Amino acid sequence: MSNETEMTETEAMFAAVRKAEARQFPIVETTEGKVRGLSSGRIASFKGLRYAADTSGANRFRPPQPLEPWAGVRDALDYGQIAPQIPGDRRHAYADLILNDVQPGGMGEDCLVLNLWTPDPSRRTKRPVLVRFHGGGFYGGSSNGPGGDGEMLARFGDCVVITVNHRLSALGYLYLGDEGEFADSGAAGVQDLVAALQWVARNVEAFGGDPSRVLIFGQSGGGAKVSHLLGMPSARGLFSSAGVMSGSSLVAMRRDDAATVAAQLLQRLGLKASQIRELQAVPYQTLLAAQADVEAAERSRGEAPRSFSPVLGEAIPHHPFTPGAPQESLDIPLIVSTALDERTYREVKFDMGWDEVLERFRRRVGEEAEMLLTAYRDEDPAATPFVISARMASDTTFRLGASTMLERRLAAGGAKSWAYLWASPSPAYGGRYGAVHGIDVPYAMYDIRSPLAGPTADNQRLAGEIASAWVALAATGDPNNDVTPAWDAYDLEARTTLVFGAPTEAVSDPRKFFREYWSSRRG
Known part of the structure; x- marks a missing residue:
């Protein structure tokens, strides 16, 4: 056999391996750059996909900032970070049942990430898209745990499944006043959700999804997040149906209540709301410890802790369902449970x-x-x-x-x-x-x-x-x-x-x- 023939056979074998690699590790080009996923059981998963920039430092308390495009291919093989939070307490038996202590990916402020599962990571088909927001109120949880895995649903429903991480607690909802560039800091966490849906609108077609058929749904805190999105002007047109599971949220936090909660936290930190740069430099671990201290003090007085949650302002111009249903989503089919x-x-x-x-x-x-x-x-x-x-x-x-x-x-x-x-x-x-x-x-x-x-x-x-x-x-x-x-x-x-x-x-x-x-x- 000639060397030329041997080279041809070798090249053919290598070409076959490369085809197999492309199936096993599919690459999709998003509007920001290329990402590499992993296929298992004929479902391709793309985990830890960034939909907005890191929220630490100068971006803390701001609305989500756009991603910088990248060259080459980024791996999307494992989960990204979860929002800073106090882990679930396993002394309570129910906590074990929902596995909130099992949240891979690490903790940090580069947490504006989503996970995606699809039967066909290409533009050949336009499948319905199901975007699920995790529970845990506005203070805990993530989409990285076992309860957020979308592989089985994507296979069963022949659909694209997406789960989302976003900012929580003070990092997502600390109210810093009505004026200036941080006037809507009390709604940063739900603005993250809008940014995630904007990413879906830009990119889901490349993963085999139909951007005109997007369901948003969630349970408990996830349902509360959907409730707020139903009344947010910036979310209009980004989804076609919705589901609120055990999380019907009728009101947002009023600014005077939010100011009280913020003042308690800032007092623990020895700072004022006007000291934005200093606040942005506080380690997130210190913020979490201050939150826990405030809540412990409230409990010691026999009061129910007042947690951080979405605050009325420009992003949330009115309560979600008070006094009535929001006009922004009256055309959206809805399940409530x-x-x-x-x-x-x-x-x-x-x-x-x-x-x-x-x-x-x-x-x-x-x-x-x-x-x-x-x-x-x-x-x-x-x-x-x-x-x-x-x-x-x-x-x-x-x-x-x-x-x-x-x-x-x-x-x-x-x-x-x-x-x-x-x-x-x-x-x-x-x-x-x-x-x-x-x-x-x-x-x-x-x-x-x-x-x-x-x-x-x-x-x-x-x-x-x-x-x-x-x-x-x-x-x-x-x-x-x-x-x-x-x-x-x-x-x-x-x-x-x-x-x-x-x-x-x-x-x-x-x-x-x-x-x-x-x-x-x-x-």
Whole structure:
């Protein structure tokens, strides 16, 4: 065999290897530069993609700043940084169930990153895009943990899945006054979300997504973030449908309240709001320690800690859903949901008795306590005192917020909205938490390995149902599909709600008595 032939065979083998490499490590050109991902099981992932500049130093407290373009290829093979925060406390059993202590990527202010999963990282197709914002209020969490993995949903729904990190707590929401270049510092964290959606609009087509079919959704704090985006003028046109899971946020923080919270923090730091340069130079570790000190002092006085959250201003010109639904998103199809036993996640007295529950009811409703407790027990005779106590708290917080959001959308003549109630309980710890806060997240991501769920046949069914609904909403603007039971839009007559359970079924005004009772006491 000649040397020329040998070279040809060698070159052919090398060319085959390069093709295999291109499939295994796909390269996509974004508007800022090229990025390299990793393919596994026919889903390509791109992790730690920057959508805006580092927020440290001179960029701290500013709106997100644009990325500088780069030459060559950047690896997107692992997670980027998470926002500075105090990690989850594992002394609380619920914290282990949501795995908030498992957040790879390291902590830092270069945290404006997103993660993307796609079946085809090319422009050949235009798949629906699902953008999920993580929970943890406005103070904690990230999209880097197991609950934020989008691979299974991208494969199941043949869609592009994106999860987002952004600034939290004081670094995202420290109010520094009404004037000057930092006048909207109290909304920096939600402005990050807008910047992420702008990145999606510019770049998702290169990853196989359709920029005209973008769903934004999130649970708990993620739902609160969606609530705010629904009323932000700068977010208009960046998404086509939305979902608020157990996070209906009706109001933003007023500037006078934000000033009080900021003053407490600044006092701990020995600084004033006008000392911007000094504030920008404070290590983030010092800021976090000062926050923790303020919260500890409030608890010692028997007060509930007031955390940092989005503040009214130019970016957030009005409350999200008060006094009514925002005009900016009346044309956006919307799903609003709750879980039956949301508040069990905040309770720790699992062995409480009925006398203690009755006393809690008395403190809330006075002489109607016995009647109300009987109604709760009759609804679910197998429920423990612990669950019934938390269910009442769920009805007066999460559920009341969700029904108010839906009613205000209807009053404003908004696009179709749908409601669901997650009633299937978590099996964790013998089922003691019931259908706890966050229970629907792993199912929505079609990833039931979470400790809240578990790989059973029935859980696989539930995951298929809810994931199909989210993908359908992203694709068509309507959650109805071939897997989930037929689901009418919400109205004030039927109040049709999809109840996820065994079986999943559409129910007219489920738990009507409790909705009407607590609505009548809203004032």
